[in-house]
Amino acid sequence: xxxxxxxxxxxxxxxxxxxxxxxxxxxxxxxxxxxxxxxxxxxxxxxxxxxxxxxxxxxxxxxxxxxxxxxxxxxxxxxxxxxxxxxxxxxxxxxxxxxxxxxxxxxxxxxxxxxxxxxxxxxxxxxxxxxxxxxxxxxxxxxxxxxxxxxxxxxxxxxxxxxxxxxxxxxxxxxxxxxxxxxxxxxxxxxxxxxxxxxxxxxxxxxxxxxxxxxxxxxxxxxxxxxxxxxxxxxxxxxxxxxxxxxxxxxxxxxxxxxxxxxxxxxxxxxxxxxxxxxxxxxxxxx
Amino acid sequence: xxxxxxxxxxxxxxxxxxxxxxxxxxxxxxxxxxxxxxxxxxxxxxxxxxxxxxxxxxxxxxxxxxxxxxxxxxxxxxxxxxxxxxxxxxxxxxxxxxxxxxxxxxxxxxxxxxxxxxxxxxxxxxxxxxxxxxxxxxxxxxxxxxxxxxxxxxxxxxxxxxxxxxxxxxxxxxxxxxxxxxxxxxxxxxxxxxxxxxxxxxxxxxxxxxxxxxxxxxxxxxxxxxxxxxxxxxxxxxxxxxxxxxxxxxxxxxxxxxxxxxxxxxxxxxxxx
Numbered sequence: 001x002x003x004x005x006x007x008x009x010x011x012x013x014x015x016x017x018x019x020x021x022x023x024x025x026x027x028x029x030x031x032x033x034x035x036x037x038x039x040x041x042x043x044x045x046x047x048x049x050x051x052x053x054x055x056x057x058x059x060x061x062x063x064x065x066x067x068x069x070x071x072x073x074x075x076x077x078x079x080x081x082x083x084x085x086x087x088x089x090x091x092x093x094x095x096x097x098x099x100x101x102x103x104x105x106x107x108x109x110x111x112x113x114x115x116x117x118x119x120x121x122x123x124x125x126x127x128x129x130x131x132x133x134x135x136x137x138x139x140x141x142x143x144x145x146x147x148x149x150x151x152x153x154x155x156x157x158x159x160x161x162x163x164x165x166x167x168x169x170x171x172x173x174x175x176x177x178x179x180x181x182x183x184x185x186x187x188x189x190x191x192x193x194x195x196x197x198x199x200x201x202x203x204x205x206x207x208x209x210x211x212x213x214x215x216x217x218x219x220x221x222x223x224x225x226x227x228x229x230x231x232x233x234x235x236x237x238x239x240x241x242x243x244x245x246x247x248x249x250x251x252x253x254x255x256x257x258x259x260x261x262x263x264x265x266x267x268x269x270x271x272x273x274x275x276x277x278x279x280x281x282x283x284x285x286x287x
Numbered sequence: 288x289x290x291x292x293x294x295x296x297x298x299x300x301x302x303x304x305x306x307x308x309x310x311x312x313x314x315x316x317x318x319x320x321x322x323x324x325x326x327x328x329x330x331x332x333x334x335x336x337x338x339x340x341x342x343x344x345x346x347x348x349x350x351x352x353x354x355x356x357x358x359x360x361x362x363x364x365x366x367x368x369x370x371x372x373x374x375x376x377x378x379x380x381x382x383x384x385x386x387x388x389x390x391x392x393x394x395x396x397x398x399x400x401x402x403x404x405x406x407x408x409x410x411x412x413x414x415x416x417x418x419x420x421x422x423x424x425x426x427x428x429x430x431x432x433x434x435x436x437x438x439x440x441x442x443x444x445x446x447x448x449x450x451x452x453x454x455x456x457x458x459x460x461x462x463x464x465x466x467x468x469x470x471x472x473x474x475x476x477x478x479x480x481x482x483x484x485x486x487x488x489x490x491x492x493x494x495x496x497x498x499x500x501x502x503x504x505x506x507x508x509x510x511x512x513x514x515x516x517x518x519x520x521x522x523x524x525x526x527x528x529x530x531x532x533x534x535x536x537x538x539x540x541x542x543x544x545x546x547x548x549x550x551x552x553x554x555x556x557x558x559x560x
Contacts, residue, residue, distance in 0.1 A: 038454045039424045090452065142298075145370060145448075146324030171452040172370075174323045174480045176520035200454050203525060241455035245483070245544045246525045252548035258555065266525050270532045273551065277536035280555045 001029040003163050003194040004050050008064035011045060011054055019045045021218040022064065027163075027211070032189045033196045034205045034226075036242055037215035043198045044090060046215065047167045050196065051087040052078050069162065083112070086156035090167040090198070092149045101127070101143070102136040105154045112159060126158040129184060131177075145172035150181070163194045170204060178204055202230070203244035207264045214239055227262065288313055289335065289365075289443060289474070294344035296330055304330045306498035307344070314442065317465075317475045319485045319506075322495035323520035328478045329370070331495065332445050335476075336367050359392055366436025370447040370478075372428040373421075381423075381431050382407065382416040388439040399438075406437040410464055426457030433464070443474040450481055462488050483524045486510065486542055494519050510540075 004027040011020040019042045027033050027050075035043050048054040052073040055062050066073045069084055089095055098104040105123045114122070127133045130150040135143075143151060149172045156164060164185075170178035178201075186208040189195050199205045202212075212229035214222040221238050222229045234243055234251045243251075250263055260272050291310040295303045305327045312318055320328050333339050335346060337353045346353045348364055369375050378384040385406055389399045407413045410430040415423065420431050429449055436444055446465070450458045458481075466488060469475050479485055485492060485506060492509045494502035496519050502509060510516060510523050513531070523531070530541045530550075537554065541547035 039426060039457060144325045144329075168452055172324070172448070174520045175482060175522040176517075177324055178480075179522070200452070239455075241459065244525065246529070249526060249529070249544035249548055252544055253551060256548075256552045256556075258552075266528050266532075269529045273529065273533055274536070277533060277538070277551070277554055280557070281536060284557060 002026045002067070003029040003031070003069060004196065005067040006046075006049075006064075007067060009049065009066050010063040011049060011060060012062075013045075013058055013060045016060070019218050020049065023220055025213060025220055025223045027194060027196055029194055030189070030192050031194060031211060032186070032205075032209045033211040033213060034202070034209045035196065035198045035213045035215060036200070036202055036239065037221075038239060041215040042218040043215055044167050047087060047089075047165050047196070047198060049073070050163075050165055051085050052076060052081040053087065083159075084161060085163040085165060086159060086161035088152050088156045088164075088166045088169055090171065092152035092172075095152055095155070096140050096148060099139060100136065101132060101138050101140060101151060104140055104151055105158050108155055108159045122158055126154045129157060130154045131180065146174060146177055149173060150177075153181070157188075161193070163196070164188070166195070166197045168198055168200065170199070170201070182208055200242070201244075202242055203246060206244060206247075226264075288347075288349060290345075290347040291331075291335070292345045292347065294331075294334060294341040294346060296334055296339060296342050298330075302498070303342070304498050305334060305341075308495075308498075308500045309344075310493060310500060310503065312443070312474060312476065314474055315469070315472055316491060317469045317489050318477070318491045318493060319489040320476065320478045320493045320495065321480065321482075321485060321519075321521055326495040326520070327498040328495050329447055330498075332367070332447060332476070332478060335445060336365060337361050362388065362439055362441070363392060364441055365443045365445060366439055366441035368429070368432045368436050368444070368446040368449055370451065372425070372432040375432055375435070376420045376428060379419060380416065381412055381418050381420055381434070384420050384431055385412075385434045385438045388435055392439055402438045402440060403434075406434040409437060409468065410434040411460070424457075426453050426461065429453065429457075429461060430464070433461075437468075441473075443476065444468065445476045445478075447478045448480065449477070450479065450484060458484070482522055486524045486527065494521070496520075 006023040006025050009023045010018055012018045035046060037043055045054055049066050056078045096104055098107055102123055105126055106119050109119050130153055132150055170181050173181060182204050185195055206226060209226050212226045214233060222232050230243055230247050233239055246263060246269055250260060263269050289312040291308055294305060294308050296305040297303045322328050334341055340354060353361055376384055382403055385403045386399050389402050407416055410433050412430055412434055450461055462484060465475055492506050510527055516523055526544055526547050527540055527542055530538055530547050538550055
């Protein structure tokens, strides 16, 4: 089952050159996809196209189609699409509208005409998820950058969307906060939510994703399972500087004939390298 | 020289955001300030800039108490680059944006032209002098913000999370610019969450936790105490973490994949031989 399908989709903002060029790829229902690429590659536009903001809000020219849960975004409206798809922008401050934390999270529910009696408990539950419980009455303007970013996520999560699209959701978070955020996204994904995320730090998403898409100059350069995609980026020198150091290490070791299983996190590497070094030690002792 | 002496600050009544912090930064240092979201890093830098005044304690800049200096006096010595470049860019061209600071400080027309040209050159923006800042990429905007600070010829440059939201190439470019500036004698104070950047580019790390300075030492010392690093919400860079976990096999801690892979290959082939 496809959650999002880009079918030969191209797009240009009004009076601008083509930003997305003949994109063809699918996001499977229940999957976790990471979009990577240099600044200006079109990642944010891709996110907005999957939520229907492009072209509905921006206008411009498009060709091909984006199909979200079986519906062409062109044939739908942003409001209709928003029922199933939540989008959190990189510029999270631009989407915060209310005075207090509680009001901010309730905003989406109020717009969706959710029974007011249910709103408070749904808001509570969501604030708990993103680590902002206890701050209900705090002014949005007084939050730190990282807290505002988590509040924007709460505003998206509270409507329980089937598809969650996030543009750089951890850019203002500390390392611990970023790890917690991706842990949360990983759990939501395991519960069935389809997630698509733009992330500069591939190492952060690597433990959780099942598809990696590399966007270069508005075109898809690589779309594959994460290991295969990174291997291709490394072999062909595509956006090589973004390959996580752990995988860089692995590819260097493979050049010398080492072979390993899957490395998604540091513990994987420690385990396999320990085994290899131990074996080498035993061989040298027995010699 | 910058001396922060037992400085505290509260935004509202209640818990101090910066709690009795003392810190001395010598000319030419490259210092990172790290810590969780909300640990007081940005507040500390705002105190240094005198954008807010300490509730207690004293901040001395080149021997003079900053509370006795005007913002203009401080801006001559300390340049500040905000976390979000959009919040400080407001003019129509890169060159005029960069000229704003020197104009406010009363530089002569000739001095302005020269300092803008130099600042743009050092940040790789000469070719974009006439560009409209809002149309630039995030990395370029960040460099405009740095150029604007540099144009006032400060001895100290403070940057709040300058690499957040930037791609790998832009990050490298930015850090190369800062390293060059440091090499030319500028003192750099960098607020950062990026442990890889902290480890690779800075020599000294200051860690804040709940408003208190909990660590001040070399980067090597910092990552030598892994339990605390975790407790403070930080993470060791991946390669350092993996290599430190393999020291019982005779591996010494490394920071880069290239160095580390050489060690491992040496060990493995030594074993086979």
